[in-house]
Amino acid sequence: MDFKRRNGGPFVGGVSQAKRGKMATEWEDSPSHFEEELSMFDEGEMDMEEMEGQAGHDVIPVGDLFSADLNPRWKRPNAPTLDSSSETLVFQQIDLDYYLGESLAGMPGQLQGKVPIIRMFGVTDGGNSVCCHVHGFAPYFYVPAPNGFTSEYLGEFKRELNTAVLKDMRSNKDNISVTVLAVDITRKESMYGYHGKRSLDFLRITMAMPRLIAPAKRLLEQGLKFGPFPIQSYQSYEANIDFEIRFMVDSDVVGCCWIELPKGKYRASLCQYEVDVGWTDMISHPAEGDWQRIAPLRVLSFDIECAGRKGIFPEADKDPVIQIASMVQRQGETEPFIRTVFTLQSCASIVGSQILCFTQEKQLLQSWAEFLRTVDPDIITGYNIQNFDFPYLLNRAAALKVNLFPYLGRVRGIKSVLRDLNFQSKQMGRRENKTINMEGRVQFDLLQVIFLNSGLKLFTVLLRDYKLRSYTLNAVSFHFLQEQKEDVQHSIITDLQNGNEQTRRRLAVYCLKDAYLPLRLLQKLMCVINYMEMARVTGVPLTYLLSRGQQIKVVSQLLRQAMKQDLVMPVVKTEGGEDYTGATVIEPEKGYYSLPIATLDFSSLYPSIMMAHNLCYTTLLQKSSVEKLGLSPDDFIKTPTGDLFVKNSVRKGLLPEILENLLSARKRAKAELKKETDPFKKQVLDGRQLALKISANSVYGFTGAQVGKLPCLEISQSVTGFGRQMIERTKQLVESKYTISNGYTADAKVIYGDTDSVMVKLGVATVKEAMTIGKEAAEWVSSHFTPPIKLEFEKVYYPYLLINKKRYAGLYFSTSADTHDKMDCKGIETVRRDNCPLVANLINTCLQKILIDRDPQGAVAHAKEVISDLLCNRIDISQLVITKELTRTAQEYAGKQAHVELAERSVCLFFCCCII
DNA sequence: GAACTTACCTAG
DNA sequence: TTAGCTAGGTAAGTTC
The missing domain is CATH 1.10.132.60 (B family DNA polymerase, thumb domain)
Known part of the structure; x- marks a missing residue:
């Protein structure tokens, strides 16, 4: 669909007029480059096609006789029969949700009423899909036990809470009789603040369903009366954790990990491995060694065309869908093995792709939905499919009453519904989004991927110095692939459709390319690998990475780390407060420098500060507690903002621990990356080290997110406070050592610096000298700071034009002293x-x-x-x-x-x- | 016309 | 029910 992404203007480095002219004539004379590419796919597959009795470039006028049976290669490979008593089932889990269902005899958990059942979707090494129902895991949260509480009151507490929750319900359509399943006493400690490693009695309250947690928490906060205890308000802990995350943390499952169901421990039921298992019987493999591999996932990319009226954006209740192009590729392979276009009316053949023609739009839609269900993709991609193609298809199907269309997920009988979602954040502002539920399939809209990452800097290597100016598929493809869409103006789409089978063929080629480009982009940006690694590292499901914010990733890691020490996370009410002071920007000595300027940077400044000074929720010390806990001045530090934290000799913080794990894992991944020769495994490892770096950097942001799950300004303001002190100290150190009186050629001067870097005029004439002194200076300055804080020599600018704070340009030397790598521009009009x-x-x-x-x-x-x-x-x-x-x-x-x-x-x- | 506010975008 | 952070430049609008 071109309407949604018309190219508003030229982008920098756009295709030349000459090339455009050539492409236009190519349309009339010879097949386009893309068509040649398509036909090449065909060559290698001819033999196979013949065996299947179907050439790749068939035109099939299916009309009303559509059947998936005509297309054997659409289906997944046949699933070998599985004997659950003698064989294990191993699969890579790619999505995870839960539903309320009847309890299953022989499975752990409640026997009566509706129970929450975790559902994991995945793929085996053989490419067979798995739906695994995990039974027996129930949601829970904690409150501190009141003073004088003993186990004899457990029953009464449970009864009172149960009654209160039942009474609180407005309706009870599920006919719930038991809301509180269990209350247990357990020794836990709050992770917020250091209070002498004193664990206390906590009540662990297990509820029958996830949605009962919120009312139970609210009622306990309001005050519950039971037994001889006075009415009191209970602070709740971990009552705001998504059920899926709760399950994953507790059972050591991370996003996209491999799951093993031991023989005799699971039951198979329906087609292609639908199985049931008790939650404690399932084995989750850490993503290490062989378990880092990726199953042969099926990735479907598609694009639709609509015949809009002149000058009007197509509306689903009026304008028909005329073509849907689809490409399907197995993760890890280089070419799509299914290339089809569903067209309304006849269409001339296209070598290398299959064309299915329909006379009725209704049949086209219904058949495409059937096609999708047959192909059974694990990942669905495309460009702006989330906010355009899918909504349009669903609305169009509803308008035409194609009742079997909106069942696009992998669970039989669940309708895919369109919903509006409002997103709001300080950073992004208000954003409206649409969502479509599609159980078991991961929707990977490339527009969302590119959009989110322009902020997250996941693809810094590819984006390099200039960000995308335009988010059209055309511009994005050109930027990353040096390749463009086929040249069809959206205004003529309807005319092409109303022409003949040749004009419709031209449209089909265009549509195919729009389905193909996202697939290529996905590959080029290594989205699947990078996102999977991010899911594994942070422990959240793949789908969260595109649909949720940054915080959930830190929460997931925090909970995992906290659980090992019996620490629990409080629920804090969120209210925005005053902003805190951030980093220093050194007043620039504006001007043009025709001599080398060395740049020194603190690597991973904020994470290293948190590690060096053991800053964490668990180490934060109240001034009043120092005496109470009998701590000596040696036991804690005072940060530049006056906040107190105990040293790691007293207690090691969770955040430093998480950061150390992330950064040491990154080092390992980088070392492995160096050794690895297999290009595919190299990609995985590179994705991994990138994910680890990004995760480390987001921990600081989490503590400073005032409208968040667990803000702690003492931590974030201490971090920036240390940062300010360090950059100031660095300036002093460099300027005090590199002086004429110390035998250097000139007095060094820090002419600029921002947050974690200083630009130094060393007074030397050559880049080489600047590099040598820069390296030495970085090392010497580093020795003045607590490890792992480290100042590194990064680059030399020569010459350097410093216009203002956050606005400068220079020739960038880092690898060689003889030639510059690039012209680096920061904050100047050229990058805005x-x-x-x-x-x-x-x-x-x-x-x-x-x-x-x-x-x-x-x-x-x-x-x-x-x-x-x-x-x-x-x-x-x-x-x-x-x-x-x-x-x-x-x-x-x-x-x-x-x-x-x-x-x-x-x-x-x-x-x-x-x-x- | 100086002083202040807001929108937008970038640096880190 | 959901949301990483602050610093700071520049243009344009608003107020007195």
């Missing part, structure tokens, strides 16, 4: 997306002239020329348009003329040149 291309290009060219050619006069001349071109209307209008497609629906506003802006910016540039 709120400027029109003309301004960005002009500034970029000027910077090149100044820094590379060292010709400021040339820069001035260029600027003058461009301005005169502009005033004489010699500039293409596209250069003056700002594209803004940060929201999913392509949003484009034109007409912001650059005249004024440009004039001002040129003045600014002249000023820079004057400095020189």
Whole structure:
């Protein structure tokens, strides 16, 4: 569908006019490059196709006679029969949810009424799908036992709470009679604050269903009366943990791990391995060694075309779906093994793909849904499928009353429903999203992936210095693949459909490519591997990574670490407060530097501060507790913000422990990466080390998230406080040692620094000298700080143009002292997306002239020329348009003329040149 | 027209 | 029911 992602404007480095012209003629004369690529797929498969009695480029006028049986390769491989008494079942779990169902005789847990059952979906090594029902795990939470509580009161407490919860229910359609399953006394300690490692009696309250936790917690907070105890309010612990996460933490299951069901411990029931198991019988394998492998998952990518009316965005209740292209690929393979287009009306054949023609739109939709169920993909991808293609299909199917369409998940009988979801965060603002439930399948919308990662910097290597200006599939594909969509204007789609089988063929090729590109992007960005590694490292299900925020990942790790020490996490009420002080930005000595500037950085600054000073919830010490606990000054530290934390000799913090695990695992992954020769395994390991780094960096953010699960400003403000102290100290140290009086050629001067870095003018003439002294200085400064805090030499800028705080440019030397790696621009118009291309290009060219050619006069001349071109209307209008497609629906506003802006910016540039 | 506020985007 | 953080530049609008 082109409407959703029309290309609002040219992007930097876009395809040249000449190439575009060529592509247009290619349409008429010869097959496009993409068509050749498609036909190549076919060659290797001819033999197999013949065996199956079906060529890959068949046109099948199925009409009303559609049947999946005609297409044997759509199906998963046959599942060998499994004898549960003598064989184990091993599969990679890829999604996990729960439902309420009848209890199963012989399985652990409650026997009466509805019980929560965890459902794990996965794939075996042989490519067979598994649905595993895990029985017997019930939700629970904790409250501290009141003073004087003994086990004799357990029964009464349970009865009273049960009664209160029942009374609280407005309706009881499930006819629940028992809400509280059990109350036990257990020794636990709150993870918030250090209080002398004193574990206390906690009540562990097990509820019949996850949704009963919230009312039970609320009632206990309001105050419960039971036995001889006075009415009191109970602070609850871990009552705000998702049931899925609770299960995963307790049973040591992480996202995408391998699960083993021992022989004799599970029961098989339906098709392709649908099994039942007790939760304690299941074995979860840590993602190490051989268990890091990935099952042959099926990835389906698709794209739809609609015949809209002239100039109107297609509406599902009026405009028909005319084509759906699908490509299916096994994870780890390089080519899709299914390439089909479902078309409305006839369509000429396309070598390398199969065309299914329908006369009725209703049949087309119903057949595609059947196709999807037959292919049974584990992962569904596409571009903007979440907010466009899927909603459109569901709405269209509803409008046409295709009643069997909306069953797209892997659980029989569960309807896929469209829901609106409102997302809000300080960072992203308010965002509206749609969701479609599809049990057991992971929806991987590439637009979401790219969008989220532009903020998360997961693909920094590929994004490198300039971020995407446009989020159209076209721009994204060009950016990452140097490849573009087939050239079809959305305005002519309806005309192509109303033409003949040749024009519809042209549309089909276009549609196929739109289904193919996301698959290629998925591969290029190694999404599946990277996300799987992230799920494994942080312990959350794969689906959470695209649908939830950052916090859940830290919560999952925190709970896992806390459980080992019998620590429990309190539920805190969230209310936004005052912001705290962040990092220092050293006042820049603005100007142009025609000599090397060395840059020194603290690597992983915030994680290393937390580790070095043992900052954690569990080590936070109240001033009043120091005496009470009899602590000596040697036992704790005072941070720059005046907060107290006990040292790790007293108690080692959970957060430092998590960070150490993450960073040491990262080191291991990097070491393994070096040794590994297999390119596929290399990818896995690289994805892993990246996931580990990102996870480490998000721990600090979690403690400072005031509207979050467990904010602790004492930690976050201490972290930034230490950071401020360190950068100041670094400046002093460098400037005090590298002086003429100490025998160096010049007095060193820190001319700029931001958060974790200092830019030093060492006064040496060559890049090589700057590198040597820079390395030495980094090492020497590091010795003044507590490990693992480490200052590293990173790069030399030469020359360097420092315009303002967070705005500078320079030639970047890191690997070789002879040639620069790149021109590095920070915060300048060239990297900002709120400027029109003309301004960005002009500034970029000027910077090149100044820094590379060292010709400021040339820069001035260029600027003058461009301005005169502009005033004489010699500039293409596209250069003056700002594209803004940060929201999913392509949003484009034109007409912001650059005249004024440009004039001002040129003045600014002249000023820079004057400095020189 | 200075002083302040807001929107947007970036650095780290 | 859901949401990582702060610092800071620049343009444009608003107030006095």
